[in-house]
Amino acid sequence: MAQSKGRNKILSRLIFKLAPILVLFLSWQLLAVLLNSAALPTPGRAFLTFFQEIPAGLWKHFLVSSWRVLASIFISLLGGVALGLWLGAEERFDRFFAPLIYLTYPVPKIVFLPVVMVFLGLGDLSKIFLITLVVFFQDLVTTRDAARNVSQAMILSVVSLGAGKLDIYRHVIWPAIIPDVFTALRIGSGTAIAVLFFAESFASSEGLGYYLMDAWSRNAYQEMFAGIMAMGLLGYLLYVGLDMLDKKICPWKGL
Amino acid sequence: MARAGAAVDVDRLSFFYAHNGNRVEALREVSFSLASGSISAVIGPSGCGKSTLLYILAGLLPPSGGKVLINGERPLPGRRATSLILQDYGLLPWKTVWDNVVLGLVVRRLPPGEIRATGERVLQEMGLGELRKRYPAELSGGQRQRVAIARALATKPDLLLMDEPFSSLDALTREALQDTLQKILQAGGLTVLLVTHNIEEAAYLGRRVIVFTPHPGCVYKIFENPRACSPGYRKTAEFFRLCTELRGALELGRGAGEPG
Numbered sequence: 001m002a003q004s005k006g007r008n009k010i011l012s013r014l015i016f017k018l019a020p021i022l023v024l025f026l027s028w029q030l031l032a033v034l035l036n037s038a039a040l041p042t043p044g045r046a047f048l049t050f051f052q053e054i055p056a057g058l059w060k061h062f063l064v065s066s067w068r069v070l071a072s073i074f075i076s077l078l079g080g081v082a083l084g085l086w087l088g089a090e091e092r093f094d095r096f097f098a099p100l101i102y103l104t105y106p107v108p109k110i111v112f113l114p115v116v117m118v119f120l121g122l123g124d125l126s127k128i129f130l131i132t133l134v135v136f137f138q139d140l141v142t143t144r145d146a147a148r149n150v151s152q153a154m155i156l157s158v159v160s161l162g163a164g165k166l167d168i169y170r171h172v173i174w175p176a177i178i179p180d181v182f183t184a185l186r187i188g189s190g191t192a193i194a195v196l197f198f199a200e201s202f203a204s205s206e207g208l209g210y211y212l213m214d215a216w217s218r219n220a221y222q223e224m225f226a227g228i229m230a231m232g233l234l235g236y237l238l239y240v241g242l243d244m245l246d247k248k249i250c251p252w253k254g255l
Numbered sequence: 256m257a258r259a260g261a262a263v264d265v266d267r268l269s270f271f272y273a274h275n276g277n278r279v280e281a282l283r284e285v286s287f288s289l290a291s292g293s294i295s296a297v298i299g300p301s302g303c304g305k306s307t308l309l310y311i312l313a314g315l316l317p318p319s320g321g322k323v324l325i326n327g328e329r330p331l332p333g334r335r336a337t338s339l340i341l342q343d344y345g346l347l348p349w350k351t352v353w354d355n356v357v358l359g360l361v362v363r364r365l366p367p368g369e370i371r372a373t374g375e376r377v378l379q380e381m382g383l384g385e386l387r388k389r390y391p392a393e394l395s396g397g398q399r400q401r402v403a404i405a406r407a408l409a410t411k412p413d414l415l416l417m418d419e420p421f422s423s424l425d426a427l428t429r430e431a432l433q434d435t436l437q438k439i440l441q442a443g444g445l446t447v448l449l450v451t452h453n454i455e456e457a458a459y460l461g462r463r464v465i466v467f468t469p470h471p472g473c474v475y476k477i478f479e480n481p482r483a484c485s486p487g488y489r490k491t492a493e494f495f496r497l498c499t500e501l502r503g504a505l506e507l508g509r510g511a512g513e514p515g
Contacts, residue, residue: 157345160313161359161410162335171358175349252349255392 039221046225053226058211062230065200065208068124069192069234072131073185079132080139081181087140088147089173105141109133110198117203127199127207134195135188139181146180147173179253182246189238193231208234260292260446261325261336261414263312269320270307280471281307284321287465287474294440294447294484296457298501299467300509305450306342308472309416312448313339325414335363338407342419344399346391352402353378353387359410373409381405381435397428401435408439417449421456430489433460437484454505458497459489466501468508475508 025043032042041049050058087094113130120126150173158172200209208231215223246253270282281304289295297305310316311323314330314337323330330337338359346355357374365373378384381401391399400420407415421429433456440447451457457464464478480497482488
């Protein structure tokens with residue numbers, strides 16, 4: 001009895017998770033049938049091409065793009081969080097740097113791609129640099145704002161226990177901002193994949209952006225959709241990974 | 256040899272702070288003393304500078320005028336023998352009960368063996384042994400307050416400062432914790448100053464009850480209360496008489512504190 005109840009619970013949870021994906025594919029199928037155009041293949045055909053393309057070379061483009069995105073997220077995380085933490089906790093430095101951040105944050109960094117390519121070449125470095133530049137500011141501003149909002153009463157209570165400045169960072173400010181850092185990472189992951197597509201679509205010979213543009217230029221729509229699915233998969237894996245890390249690192253959240 | 260609680264002398268203490276470009280007077284010429292090993296209460300309306308007074312005693316804010324001496328010395332930030340419990344307990348939500356309790360010992364870089372032994376002792380004393388792995392969000396208000404007291408006691412203070420310690424608790428939990436505090440005091444070695452706006456709490460716990468006026472906070476009257484914390488005191492006529500006198504003093508003090 002209890003076993004079947006548990007099984008039902010798992011089943012309903014699975015249905016609840018799969019339902020939105022099912023709705024998406026049904027809508028896609030319906031639209032593809034209605035439009036009846038080669039430019040919009042049915043999900044079935046796109047999936048078939050996706051699985052045919054993986055061993056044919058799509059896996060290589062997927063790995064190259066994954067490496068570029070992960071490296072960018074990691075570097076921007078280190079730089080953005082460290083600087084954001086410092087500026088959020090040290091008001092006088094924040095006052096000095098804030099105008100610079102507000103001036104540079106809204107500038108669309110992707111316009112610098114040609115300049116970046118001139119100085120850093122056409123390989124991984126220029127792409128990683130450009131994605132890092134975009135995601136860095138998101139991490140920086142989110143972390144700085146989160147560090148600014150850490151309760152002063154909480155800090156004082158720990159100072160009263162004899163904590164020094166480093167202890168305050170370690171025991172109060174850093175753990176307080178981790179949930180916001182995860183939010184910044186989730187937003188940054190989406191941004192990183194969007195910038196990746198742009199960066200890989202110019203003067204590239206590998207990566208999902210290149211694969212997509214190449215398929216597009218050949219009017220190979222099924223391959224194009226296979227590329228889009230690979231990008232979706234990359235984003236999905238990033239989000240799932242972040243969710244797992246979030247649960248592991250912040251078990252107190254949502255209690 | 257058993258350690259004695261801290262003796263505290265506050266002499267013509269003033270405190271000003273800047274607000275929207277204006278200089279605001281929070282405390283004016285506050286003077287009182289606390290005997291070693293005693294428990295005293297400061298009572299006054301909200302915003303009368305009670306919490307500011309605690310922050311100054313804890314060495315977290317420098318006085319603008321006058322002086323504060325704890326065992327003859329000016330308090331410094333993080334004075335090792337002063338513990339402060341804030342109104343919302345000041346517990347860190349990302350640390351378990353155990354990690355919160357031993358935090359003061361960890362930041363003082365005590366040896367792991369000593370941290371473990373002290374943490375275990377304090378947890379048992381406060382009846383928190385079974386809650387050690389829980390997070391503050393998983394505790395009731397009374398349990399959180401116990402954790403805050405345990406954390407404060409773990410550092411073996413001689414002066415315990417409490418800011419509205421029981422304000423958000425229901426009446427029965429509040430009384431149970433007041434009795435716990437009384438037992439801790441009986442063990443000796445501790446001077447306690449609590450600030451509250453609860454008349455019954457001040458009358459039950461404070462051997463000396465210091466009534467503050469509002470804006471700026473200054474001492475309106477000091478009541479001596481030798482029967483404080485004694486068993487059954489809450490149900491005596493003397494207790495109710497003191498409560499009435501405190502209420503009267505607060506009302507008169509409110510008039511005295513208002514700018515002319």
